[in-house]
Amino acid sequence: MVRVRFAPSPTGFLHIGSARSALFNWLFARHEKGRFLLRIEDTDKVRSKSEFLDEILASLKWLGMDWDEEPVYQSKREELYKKAAEKLIKEGKAYKEGDAIRFRMPEKKIKVNDITRGEIKFDSEVLKDEVLIKSDGSPTYNFACVIDDADMKITHVIRGDDHISNTPKQIAIYEALGYAIPEFAHIPLILGPDGSRMSKRHGATSIMEYKKEGYLPDALVNFLALMGWSPGDDREILSKEELIKEFTLERINKTSAAFGIDKLNWLNGQYIKEKDPKALLELLLPVLRDKKIIGKDFDREKLLDLIELYKVRMKTLADFAEHVSVFYSDKIDFDEKGVKKHLKKKGAKKLLATWAKRLSGLSSFKKDILEENCRKLADELNVKPSGLIHPTRVAITGRTVGAGLFETMEVMGKDMVLTRLDYTIKNLAL
RNA sequence: GGCGCUAUCGUCUAGUCUGGCCUAGGACGUCAGCUUCUCAAGCUGAAGACACGGGUUCAAAUCCCGUUAGCGCUACCA
Secondary structure: OOOOOOOOOOOOOEEEHHHHHHHHHHHHHHHHHOOOEEOOOOOOOOOOOHHHHHHHHHHHHOOOOOOOOEEEHHHHHHHHHHHHHHHHOOOOOOEEEEEEEEEEEOOOEEEEOOOEEEEEOOOHHHHOEEEEEEEOOEEEEEOOOOOOOOHHOOOOEEEHHHHHHHHHHEEEEEEEEOOOOOOEEEOOOOOOOOOOOOOOOHHEEHHHHHHHHOOHHHHHHHHOOOOEEEEEEEEOOHHHHHHHHHOOOOHHHHEEEEOHHHHHHHHHHHHHHHHOOHHHHHHHHHHHHHHOOOOOOOOOOHHHHHHHHHHHHHOOOOHHHHHHHHHHOOOOOOOHHHHHOOOOOOHHHHHHHHHHHEEEOOOOHHHHHHHHHHHHHHHHHHOOOOHHHHHHHHHHOOOOOOOHHHHHHHHHOHHHHHHHHHHHHHHHHO
């Protein structure tokens, strides 16, 4: 049975790159109906922090990557590594150096058979005697990795490209220990938008950061899967189920991919557009509360209407808050250019006053009725409908752009619309 | 420096293993048009790439060699 692992070290948050490594392991395990395991590489006692571990685990859960079996903690298995190292000393394959133990690197060429790259040869002349156990008794990465992968019966090691040079060292250790060597698949790194090494300079790199900014986990997973892998046909939007069905290691790219936010934004918009409004509402509530747009009590139906209006207009959940704040707060940010163009115009005041009067007499504030009345009034006043629509939009939302005016008015409600028109007539229109 | 990996539109990629179906396909982005009360969405269209130089071959994006560029590793970090 296929057994793979994701082995983060809790010395930082889960970022885009390591999340993609985890994803490829997870996808492969689920595709092969194998096991996806977690190993916490916390041998660096100084840099490892439990907050980081919590965040990494929360990130994996959020992305929907579930793991099988209890996570393995390297910090709890020092005895295992020590025993293995001592066995190697006894066999003359390692030696003491102070309190540390060093591996005696055999002098021979080492071949790595990589699934994504084929055969890679290394001259062991360049391979040094690696430290196995550090002076403080903890194992080094390359040693613990081998011991644990063997102990956890890992069949495929799927990890970042940056580990290619570690692989011959690890293979030498496998051989010295007499362990079966797993398959290796090295995946290309994800680069920053400019093609250079991914770094904090490039903005949000931790997964939780993307959650905060309003990206949907499925969109992020879809996007990540497409970095360095493709289904082989023209599909761009793939559900988790489809990804699992199509995922094979053979289709992983050799070339590193630059992280481009544009496509993520597009994908996220696609996922939002397809999302059930009620489900979207649940996702939006925390965002709106966080931004103090709604409190404990809120009108569920109104929110659902707003979602209907703005779901095609948002790329992230955070965008929604921007769009709808004007429906909840009387503090309107008037767009200067819009005011100048549509309100600071001779006749605007009279036009809006007539319109407001007509509206106040309406018994129904449904969008069809509103539109009918608007067009009729425009006709009577001998102006184009747009001549009435644009000033009204600026008057009630402060902006020149947004959802359809009549839908907007209906959701906003008669009182608020009239109050705002009144304010505009008195203070802004000429 | 040494060792290793990689090289297709601005970006993500298909095609490379198994040479001909590739005057290189799709997506994002950009631009234009349609639609329209604006924006968005949607639809239609356009521009846009085989890093360079040598081979091999009837035929090369595809195979080989070199150059260049980028990246990784070169720790008692992981």
